[in-house]
Amino acid sequence: MIRLLLFAPLLFVGSRALAFQLDELTKYIDSHQEEYVQLPSGNSIPLPKVVTAQFGSDSAKHTVCVYGHVDVQPAKKEDGWATEPYNLTDLNGNLYGRGASDNKAPVLAWIHTVEAYQALGIELPVNVKFVIEGMEETGSNGLDAMIVSQNDTFFADVDYIVISDCGWLSRRPALTYGTRGNCYFFAEVEGPTQDLHSGVYGGTVIEPMTDLIGILDTLISPGGKILIPGIPEAVAPLSDEEWKMYQDIEFDVENYKQKIGVSHLMYSSKVDLLAHRWRYPTVTIHGIEGAFSAPGTKTVIPAKVIGKFSIRQVPNMDPAVVEKQVTDYLNAVFGRRKSPNKLKVTMVIGAKPWLADTQHPLYDAGKEAVKKVFKVDPDMIREGGTIPIAKTFQDVTRKSIIMLPIGGFDDGLHSQNEKMSRYNYIEGTKLFVAYLHEVGQIKRD
Numbered sequence: 001m002i003r004l005l006l007f008a009p010l011l012f013v014g015s016r017a018l019a020f021q022l023d024e025l026t027k028y029i030d031s032h033q034e035e036y037v038q039l040p041s042g043n044s045i046p047l048p049k050v051v052t053a054q055f056g057s058d059s060a061k062h063t064v065c066v067y068g069h070v071d072v073q074p075a076k077k078e079d080g081w082a083t084e085p086y087n088l089t090d091l092n093g094n095l096y097g098r099g100a101s102d103n104k105a106p107v108l109a110w111i112h113t114v115e116a117y118q119a120l121g122i123e124l125p126v127n128v129k130f131v132i133e134g135m136e137e138t139g140s141n142g143l144d145a146m147i148v149s150q151n152d153t154f155f156a157d158v159d160y161i162v163i164s165d166c167g168w169l170s171r172r173p174a175l176t177y178g179t180r181g182n183c184y185f186f187a188e189v190e191g192p193t194q195d196l197h198s199g200v201y202g203g204t205v206i207e208p209m210t211d212l213i214g215i216l217d218t219l220i221s222p223g224g225k226i227l228i229p230g231i232p233e234a235v236a237p238l239s240d241e242e243w244k245m246y247q248d249i250e251f252d253v254e255n256y257k258q259k260i261g262v263s264h265l266m267y268s269s270k271v272d273l274l275a276h277r278w279r280y281p282t283v284t285i286h287g288i289e290g291a292f293s294a295p296g297t298k299t300v301i302p303a304k305v306i307g308k309f310s311i312r313q314v315p316n317m318d319p320a321v322v323e324k325q326v327t328d329y330l331n332a333v334f335g336r337r338k339s340p341n342k343l344k345v346t347m348v349i350g351a352k353p354w355l356a357d358t359q360h361p362l363y364d365a366g367k368e369a370v371k372k373v374f375k376v377d378p379d380m381i382r383e384g385g386t387i388p389i390a391k392t393f394q395d396v397t398r399k400s401i402i403m404l405p406i407g408g409f410d411d412g413l414h415s416q417n418e419k420m421s422r423y424n425y426i427e428g429t430k431l432f433v434a435y436l437h438e439v440g441q442i443k444r445d
Contacts (some may be wrong), residue, residue, distance in 0.1 A: 016439035034060070035142040038136075045143045052154060055114055062439055063127040065158045065399075066391060068107035068165065069136035072099035073414050080416040094419040101411035105130060105420040106164035109406060113432040125440025129158060136165070139349065140389050147396050155397045160362055160439065163390055164432075167407030170250040170379050173365045173374050173431070174374050176403035177356040178278065178382035179390060181313040183322045184349035187330060188306045191341040196301040205301065209291060211339050212307045219268065219292070219309065220283040224266045224276070226311075229282055230325045234316050238275055245407045252367045259410065272426045278382035281317065285309045310349075312384065318348030348360035351388035362402040365438035406431060 035047040049072075056063075074100040075085035085098040095105070110130070137142045144349055147155065168174045189208040196205065218227055226232050251270050257263065267273050274283070280283050289306040292298045334343045356363075358380055370378040378386040383403070389432045393401055406428025412418045 006279065006357055007106050012440060015360060035145070037138075037141055050134075050143060050146050051130070051132040052129040053132075054127070055129075056124050057157075058127060059157075059356055061124075061126050062159045062442060062444070063157050063382050064128060064436065064439055065129040065131060065155065065157040066110045066162045067131045067133075067161060067163045068110065068135045069103050069140075069391070070099070070138050071134045072102070072104075073137055074098075075416075075418075078297050082129060082417055085418075090422075093423065094421050096417060097417045097426065098418055100418050100420040101167065101407040102413040103136070103165045106406055109425060109429040109434055110164065112429050116429070117204055117436075118435055125437050127157075128436070129154070136389070138304055139351075140392075143389060144396075145390050147392055155399070156430065158397065158399055161397070161399050161401045162435075163387065163401065163403045164407075165387055166403050166405040167413065168405055168409050168410055169379055170252070170409050172250045172376060172379050172383045174379040174405060175358075175368045176381055176405055177363070178315070179354045179359045179387050179403075180278070180281070180382075180384055181317070181319065181353035181388075181391070182310055182349055182351045182386040183313055183319050183326070183347055184308070184310040185326060186306050186308055186344075186346045187215065188304065188344040188346070189215075189334075189341050190304040190344070192301070192303045193331050198301050201301060206339050206341060207301050208305050208341050209288075209302055211334065211341050211343070212288065212305050214337060215330050215333050215343070216285055216307050216309065218329075219285070224279060224282075226283055228273055228283075228311075229315070229331045231311070231322065234321075235280055235314060236316050238279070242279075245380055246274045246437040248273060248382060259308065277384045279314050281314055282312045282384075283309060284312075306368055312386070313353055314352050315355045317353065318354060319347070323347040323350065351386045352391040352395075354394060355382075356401055356403075360400055360402075361442045362400055362439070364417070365435060365442060366402055366404055368438045369431055369434035372434045373427060404435060406430070 013120065036044040037047055038044050054248055073185050077084055079085075079270065083091070083096045087095040088095060088100070089094075114124065121402070133140060133143050135143065166179075189212045190206060191211075192201075193207040196202075220226055234327050249270075251274060253265070253268070253270055253273065256273070257265060266274060266278060286308040289308065290302045290304050292300055292302070311322060311326070313319070326347070330345050363380075367378055370376065387403075390401055390403070391397065407413070408419075408421055408424050411420060
């Protein structure tokens, strides 16, 4: 029987799944301060607790810490879902529902992994710890503080950290060794004290929207080149070894175009596409707050508009440096416009990229586990998105990290009709079982 939880703000499972004992399951509560999050209404509510669990404490064994999250992106059926997004629907071999792949099926697969060892009376080959949070989709609010405060206690005996909040690139299983970071900016242009009628005032005022469009247009060229000085220069060149690795990855350019519904891409070769998806920075303009975007016509000059854009950053780039580069550049561009309006640039997210050593025994163990379960060698891939907690784990705990995905390439994370296939869910659980066995074979220092 497949059980996949899609609703609760924190993880709970049926009595058959592990039968957590009270002395095994603890909820992290910061004894020094209560963590709160502010809602758009202005009200503050406590953050959901981070759930931790531990199975085994044999000092002769490695200790593996598994990270996962159970919160999800918003979803409505009218957005284009074929099924009710918050009702798990088993259809044609797929399990449809918001959060099915991101990240609840992998979390439950890890829990079922421990359950399988227990049910068969087989001793776990490693000690296993869990860290399960409910705020990943909003930036893992409070989790960094928890990791820092628990570094000398809960994480003290952890040897390795495993993250499965990612997916395969194709139908071939994969191991993930890097992610991009994310610097998210607000560029606010303010002019008149109130919105104005474009017929009455148009042509007499310098409009904030015109200024904003003008400066946003200077961020990136039509060919995709980032125009902010210092950012392209910070990127490490593509090595021959990395080029060869990309060349061997299973990736169909035509299928990729068909999947996202476009006739042309920025680049035509597989290596160029993968490199610009994973290991080069990109600029994306996401939207403009304060502009009129509803159906119909409204002849208004907005008094204040906020452009929202992000820069996916890669190793060798630091958020603090990127913040200064972007702020200085946009202020210089805005200054050349000689506008009386005011510009304010703010970086609201500064998540760092993460990169692992693919020669580490963790990855050797991953390769062996994939070969045992799927009978193929895994692709070695990076993620274009951001998983900030990986870098936090790396910087704070100094532990080795691997990303071991079981999600499919077509699962539709954050999109309509998100799903996890039964095949990936069941075979992925087998992969996790095999992986713990392989990690148990790693020689201790």
